[in-house]
Amino acid sequence: MRRWIRNDLLVLVVVVMVMACATVPVTERRQLRLIPRSELFAMSFTQYDQFLAEHPVITGTPEAQMVERVGQRIAAAVHQYMREIGREQDLAGYEWEFRLVDQDMVNAWCMPGGKVVFYTGILPVTATEAGLAVVMGHEIAHAIAEHGNERMSQALLTQFGGAALMAALRDRPEETQNLWMAAFGAGAQVGVLLPFSRLHESEADRLGLIFMAMAGYDPTEAVRFWQRMADARTGPAPPELVSTHPADERRIRDLESHLPTALEYYRRATATQHTPGDEKRLPG
Numbered sequence: 001m002r003r004w005i006r007n008d009l010l011v012l013v014v015v016v017m018v019m020a021c022a023t024v025p026v027t028e029r030r031q032l033r034l035i036p037r038s039e040l041f042a043m044s045f046t047q048y049d050q051f052l053a054e055h056p057v058i059t060g061t062p063e064a065q066m067v068e069r070v071g072q073r074i075a076a077a078v079h080q081y082m083r084e085i086g087r088e089q090d091l092a093g094y095e096w097e098f099r100l101v102d103q104d105m106v107n108a109w110c111m112p113g114g115k116v117v118f119y120t121g122i123l124p125v126t127a128t129e130a131g132l133a134v135v136m137g138h139e140i141a142h143a144i145a146e147h148g149n150e151r152m153s154q155a156l157l158t159q160f161g162g163a164a165l166m167a168a169l170r171d172r173p174e175e176t177q178n179l180w181m182a183a184f185g186a187g188a189q190v191g192v193l194l195p196f197s198r199l200h201e202s203e204a205d206r207l208g209l210i211f212m213a214m215a216g217y218d219p220t221e222a223v224r225f226w227q228r229m230a231d232a233r234t235g236p237a238p239p240e241l242v243s244t245h246p247a248d249e250r251r252i253r254d255l256e257s258h259l260p261t262a263l264e265y266y267r268r269a270t271a272t273q274h275t276p277g278d279e280k281r282l283p284g
Contacts, residue, residue: 024145024203025085033146034153041093041113048097048115056102058120064100066129067118070136070215071098075114077214077269078144090144098136106232110139112148125232126225133217134225137208145207147200205255209262216269219262222255 022033058064075096082088096114104121116139118132126132142148205222213219230248 022146025082025087025207029199029203032153032157033149034156035149037093037112037149040149044111044113044115045095048111048117051117052099052101058100058102061100063120063123066132067100067116067136068098070129070133070217071096071116071140073215073217074133074136074140074211077211078140081210081214082144106229108135108139110143112143112146114140114143116140125228127228128221130212130217130221131225131228133212133215134208134222137210137212137215137217138204139208140211141204141207142200144211145200145203147204151197151200201251202254205251206258209255209258210265213262213266214269216266219259219266223252223259226252226255 023030079088079091082091094114096116098116098118100118100120103119105119106122106125108116108118108122110116116136118135122135123132126135209219209222212222226248
């Protein structure tokens with residue numbers, strides 16, 4: 001029995017050491033990724049199709065067209081950025097989609113593999129095309145940084161451990177489905193994963209600034225967007241200690257500290273390409 005425990009722990013240590021060699025673009029932070037990309041994308045595409053089948057998708061309107069346009073511009077910037085840093089192979093298997101869903105919720109998300117949804121409830125806060133680009137860059141950055149894989153890997157490691165990880169993905173679909181939903185924001189919990197979630201938000205802010213700037217959107221709009229988001233909150237914001245997102249004031253300070261780098265990307269982008277007006281306002 002003790003030998004089995006030692007062997008299982010050895011497998012666990014080896015797996016963690018190997019997978020921890022993965023790093024996040026820009027920050028170069030080491031992260032844990034235990035789920036094969038093929039498994040992750042297969043789950044993502046299935047969940048995305050199911051979500052779209054169960055929710056009212058808006059097509060053909062100026063708002064939907066803007067979501068698609070901004071998404072395509074930022075996706076192109078992502079490919080350019082990853083190519084420049086020698087990591088374009090990380091985008092293998094991506095199938096970009098950008099959809100607007102009619103739901104009064106101030107939210108947007110991007111699943112692994114480039115599946116993006118915006119809710120109509122966030123459009124009054126984004127306000128302009130550049131404001132929408134702030135959110136688009138941020139959500140895509142979560143996927144590029146593989147935060148979902150990291151969160152789910154941490155949860156799998158905590159709940160199942162060691163060599164049982166892949167067996168859990170294969171043989172315990174209901175439990176791993178629940179972990180999937182939690183990893184992608186459907187059931188945030190206060191606990192061991194929470195500090196990583198705040199860290200993920202800060203990383204996505206930083207990387208998202210670069211993506212929107214490379215797409216030709218003024219990154220200073222990120223500060224204005226988060227100021228609008230702070231003003232739009234109903235009721236007091238939760239204390240940062242029990243929140244998965246950084247406090248508004250700290251977030252804005254961090255964004256301002258990253259603006260000089262992002263503005264260099266923006267100046268380079270606007271010097272070499274025609275970019276439609278960032279301040280174009282959303283209809284309505």
